Amino acid sequence: MKLAILGDLHYHEADESTEAWVTARDAFYKKMLHHFMSAEADMHISLGDLTNFGTEREINEVYDIIEQYDASFFHVLGNHDTYSQTKRDLLTLTGQARYQALTMDKAILVFLDTTREMDLTNWGGWMDEEQLSWFENVIVSSGTKPMLVFAHHPIHLTTTGSDRDKGSIDPSIDMWRILSKKQGTAVYFNGHTHVDSITKQNNWTFVQLSACLDEHAFRMVELGDDYIDVTAVDIEDAELPKQLPEIHLHMKHFSPSAHARGTELERGCRVMLTNEQEQDVFVSADATAPGQGHV
Template sequence: MRLIVMGDFHYSRMESGSAEMLAARDQAFSTMLGKFLEWDADLHISLGDLTHEGHPEELEFVFDSIESSGRPFIHVLGNHDTLSLPKTEILTITGQQRYHAIDREEAMLLFIDTTKEMNAEDWGGEMEQEQLQWLQAQLETSGDKPVFIFAHHPVYATTERSTNEKGSIHPGIKMKEVLKKKERFGFYFCGHNHVNSIVQLDGWHFIQTAACLDNPAFRVVDLSEGKVKISHIPIDDHTLANHITKFHKGMPGFEPTEKPHGEETDRSLVVDVMQSVSY
């Protein structure tokens, strides 16, 4: 099984952008999306904030491009995606589900929604009781299979910046207690904080991925012969950084992140799901 995972993409309509900025935007996002979709995989996955403000034209640009590629694609909602429209309207445009499971022979994949709806003042995460109960039930029935959870917000006090204000699912929501329902080999993928970070804690591996505009790259997740291998793949295009610098500071509410790459141990991981862990 192979999964290709994208961090916060932040495609922006840039309503007040100059012609030069819009041209650079188009070139940069088309390049990043093209490289992401070049790879063959069972699934291509977005960890949320696929768009910058959640406008219909932003969603349609990305999903039209992905649909034309024919790649199987799953998007979990991010707080930027839910700024402008109710979630029901977003899901109508994208054809996606708010949360769901894919139970494969080799692993269980769980896609969850940690976002608030149309709330520009609070970009932190939440989980309603019904979804928490669903998640707990999925973990309890997963058996010996590895579980891969894909969410936008990290669990509090796991990956880098997850203890910052609004940097995680609200700490009052006892996510770690829910995750303990999985006895071994759980992998939790998230974005939101725009910094690569990998942390092992309480039997889980928490894998946070930086924003594409700060660190143009994606992750490849391979599960084969009893091993999970997570690789960090930079996008190799010598013009990309120049295009990004022409418009990213002009996106309202977007601030470039310092040191988004993290340490070397935040970029790759190998886990023997039959035995032990190595970095």
């Protein structure tokens, strides 16, 4: 089973009176999404902030691009996606579930909603009691079957930047009370902080993706019989960086990150599943798997 995973995309509205901006915006996002959506995968997953302000226009325009491809697309909500309209209205537009769990042959895939609603002052993560209780039940009932979790915000004090104010799911929520109930191997994928990072705590591996405007890349995840491989795929397309000066000149609610790209150890890894009891072994990208690809 193969999954393609996208970090913060920040597709944004552009002023139609500024032709150069519109041209650059369209060129960047159509190219970026072409490379991502064309990747051979069973699922294509956005980790949130697919849009920059979550307006109806942004949602419709970016989905118009995505739906040109014959692919199974999943979109977890990011804080930027929820700035302009209620989640109910947003999900009506996208046709996505707010949160869900899918039981596959090799793993359980969990999609979380870690966002607040229409809150421009607090971009940190939050989960209500109903979802937390649901997530706990999913974890407990999963037994030792490998689990992959997809969310926008990181768990506090895991990946780079998760220690910042509003840089994670709110620290007042004891996420480890729930995560610690997982038996066997689990991997948690997130965006939000715009920095590549991979860490491991207990039986959980945390994989964080930077923003697409900073690093023109995505991740491929392969689930084998005894391993989970995470590989960084860098998009080598000269047209992408050419569009950035015009985009950054006009775009609001986004600042480029000078330190978005992590080391190879922060961009790819292999997690070994050693036996039925899932005593997982974390192996760095350069030791076992290439950890990086190119398209």
